[in-house]
Amino acid sequence: MDTLSYMVQALFNTAVVVAVALLLPGVINRTRAILAGRKGVTMYQHLNNVHLLLRKGAVYSSTTTFLFRAVPAVYLGATLTALLFVPVGNLRPLLSFEGDVVMFAYLFALGRLAIVLAAMDTGSSFEGMGASREALYGALVEPAMFLVFATLALITGYTSFADIFGLCRGVESQMIVVLLLVCYVVVRVITVEAGRIPVDDPRTHLELTMIHEVMVLDYCGIDLGMIQIAGWLKTAAFAVIAADVMAYALWYNIALVLLAALGVGVFIGIVESLQARNKLSRNTTYILTIVALAMVVFFVAYLLLHDIDIQ
Numbered sequence: 001m002d003t004l005s006y007m008v009q010a011l012f013n014t015a016v017v018v019a020v021a022l023l024l025p026g027v028i029n030r031t032r033a034i035l036a037g038r039k040g041v042t043m044y045q046h047l048n049n050v051h052l053l054l055r056k057g058a059v060y061s062s063t064t065t066f067l068f069r070a071v072p073a074v075y076l077g078a079t080l081t082a083l084l085f086v087p088v089g090n091l092r093p094l095l096s097f098e099g100d101v102v103m104f105a106y107l108f109a110l111g112r113l114a115i116v117l118a119a120m121d122t123g124s125s126f127e128g129m130g131a132s133r134e135a136l137y138g139a140l141v142e143p144a145m146f147l148v149f150a151t152l153a154l155i156t157g158y159t160s161f162a163d164i165f166g167l168c169r170g171v172e173s174q175m176i177v178v179l180l181l182v183c184y185v186v187v188r189v190i191t192v193e194a195g196r197i198p199v200d201d202p203r204t205h206l207e208l209t210m211i212h213e214v215m216v217l218d219y220c221g222i223d224l225g226m227i228q229i230a231g232w233l234k235t236a237a238f239a240v241i242a243a244d245v246m247a248y249a250l251w252y253n254i255a256l257v258l259l260a261a262l263g264v265g266v267f268i269g270i271v272e273s274l275q276a277r278n279k280l281s282r283n284t285t286y287i288l289t290i291v292a293l294a295m296v297v298f299f300v301a302y303l304l305l306h307d308i309d310i311q
Helices: 003-036 045-054 066-083 100-121 125-156 161-166 173-193 221-249 254-274 280-305
Strands: none
Touching: 003 045, 003 066, 003 221, 003 254, 045 221, 066 100, 066 221, 100 125, 100 161, 100 221, 125 161, 125 173, 125 280, 161 221, 173 221, 173 254, 173 280, 221 254
8 A cells, every 4th residue: 555545544534533523422412312202402512512612712710730721732632642543444544553552542541640630730629539530440440441452452463453453354253252242341441431321420510429520620611622522532432443343243344333333322322311320439340340341351262262161
């Protein structure tokens, strides 16, 4: 593949992932509205809301420092950079190198660290509580993320998203179940990383129970708009990875990847319509269950690849 065609394909891949990021919030909102029997907002209402925020200036507390002002740009930049590693099917991403799955994970960790430091910089006890919860849940869910990437690397022999989903074809029938479980784990990781039900509720306004939302209470205008866009990009990155894994297991087709990525939004909307938010004391157990499932999937994949029988 020559340089020009590679760049065209990479830019098209990036545009598709960004389009998924812009569509997913609307899909989630419409799914919740349909299941609740409401007319609900339009598919693009979230875009109008952010457009209004981006047109407004920002107001800063006198207790905050330069760190608080810089964090929205760092958060958005880290999330956008991580998104550039994610391929759609067998399309080539804009950024790729051996071991980029580790860079992907730690770019999100950088964004989390930045938003936690910004919450603590405000000097607010409420935002400090949200920061401590975010740090705890991030530390707990990180092993599940790495176990997912380790399972994919074990099955394919590659440590780059572009190679995992672009170079490998075909999988044994017994591995299909393993890959579908990997897809399920990724979707559950989204609920933690993106602050969705049952871990968090982005619609709540109770400071004592909020996690992500309470950390950004002091942000407004363009800063809040950047943080919301970063949240869309993060959700889309994991949704596309889950869709890639599903397509890898079933039928490798770009159209299937796009439908599956938007299907993740439908799944999130169904969960948020039918399931209540967990008590904070149960979130730790919920996340550790995700880690345990990821560990079992990795162990099963190892046994199958090495033809190890357990008597």
